[in-house]
Amino acid sequence: MTDPETGLRARLIDVGVDLVTAEGAQALTLREIARRAGVSHGAPRRYFPTHLELLSAIARRGFTDLAARAAEAVGDGRTSPRERLEALGRTYLDFALTHRGMHELMFRHDLLESGHLGLRETSLPLFSLLVDLVGRARPDADARLVAGSLLANLHGIAQLWTWGSLPLATGADEITPLLRTALDAHLGPGAR
Amino acid sequence: MTDPETGLRARLIDVGVDLVTAEGAQALTLREIARRAGVSHGAPRRYFPTHLELLSAIARRGFTDLAARAAEAVGDGRTSPRERLEALGRTYLDFALTHRGMHELMFRHDLLESGHLGLRETSLPLFSLLVDLVGRARPDADARLVAGSLLANLHGIAQLWTWGSLPLATGADEITPLLRTALDAHLGPGAR
DNA sequence: CCGAAGTGGTAGACAGTGTCTACGTCCGGC
DNA sequence: GCCGGACGTAGACACTGTCTACCACTTCGG
DSSP, X not given: OOOSSSOHHHHHHHHHHHHHHHHOGGGOOHHHHHHHHTSOTTGGGGTOSSHHHXXXXXXXXXXXXXXXXXXXXXXXXXXXXXHHHHHHHHHHHHHHHHTHHHHHHHTOTTTTXXXXXXXXXXXXXXXXXXXXXXXXXXXXXXXXXXXXXXXXXXXXXXXXXXXXXXOOOOOSOOHHHHHHHHHHHHHOSSOO | OOOSSSOHHHHXXXXXXXXXXXXXXXXXXXXXXXXXXXXXXXXXXXXXXXXXXXXXXXXXXXHXXXXXXXXXXXXXXXXXXXXXXXXXXXXXHHHHHHTHHHHXXXXXXXXXXXXXXXXXXXXXXXXXXXXXXXXXXXXTSOHHHHHHHHHHHHHHHHHHHHHTOOXXXXXXXXXXXXXXXXXXXXXXXXXX
């Protein structure tokens, strides 16, 4: 079905990405992935010695995907840092909300052998981008610190929102005010 | 060992709290809890029809524990809202970092039948407290919105910190600057 | 006083999981 | 031509959550 020419390794990741997108992180069973890829349950072991390594490969797709979206969203630099940060924040929240399963997987450190693998590096370019923009928007402050807090803020909004916390009013678009609040807080209010 | 007088129901929760604190959320197997409680693997079913309900009961302990710590931390109101918010934030981060397993469990909505149970209500008093303090510290702003963003910020800091992201410098105490940054952002800088 | 009904826990079965190991089954190079 | 390795299969094992039949024990009604 999906890319019949490439090898099994890539096909397993493809299947995993589709599966986590469609059914969430708990559906990412080793055997189910193998089933959907049309191979026996022992086959993935040839390429991924353990279940966690396969999940990590799938999550890495999510990180690169997100980084690509973010890079595209901030554009070529014709707009103000604040506008670009808003675009970036919206992209992050949009990704987290439309790809819940993938976003959940990406931050399930218990599934992702997060320590000894190059997974943190995958999220680093996004952070660097953030640091750069924050540095432009607020030259006075410690850009790394503010960027870290802002990233945490975005992440927390996505998390709590998905979780159903943040018991705010029930307006149609509830996420935009929160994004604006977080940006105003970290960058100073207004159009600046 | 632990409270031999009370019934099995409470003992199961006790064992679960100990276990998640000591070994993390993935150690909370139904059978392991039963084992440590000294009963057969079918016994918990008498009180918790499903595994998720037992986990929810354990997580609820975490929420009430956190709420109690927060209430104690903010004190009796002799200090400024900003100071009390700082105490509250520090308490939250402290709890998340010293009780990683519990904090992880508390936000694993896939394990917690988070929809149709009174679990959100358990985290609501903490949010109300936050809204109240934010309202005092910043009478001009929409307290619910700012409080929501601040809570998300705290939560994100805890999450990303635990996860090993936030690749900041390697100083001894790294969490305090982040907390200060988040508070300054949402409340305005300085001693105010 | 004694049997009946319900409470609280046991034990075994079942399907499903991740991992391991032994076994095939090709295919290319000497 | 055959031989070694790459690639995948198939079955076993221990473990999980859920279900069901069973049993010991209390408690209560006649």
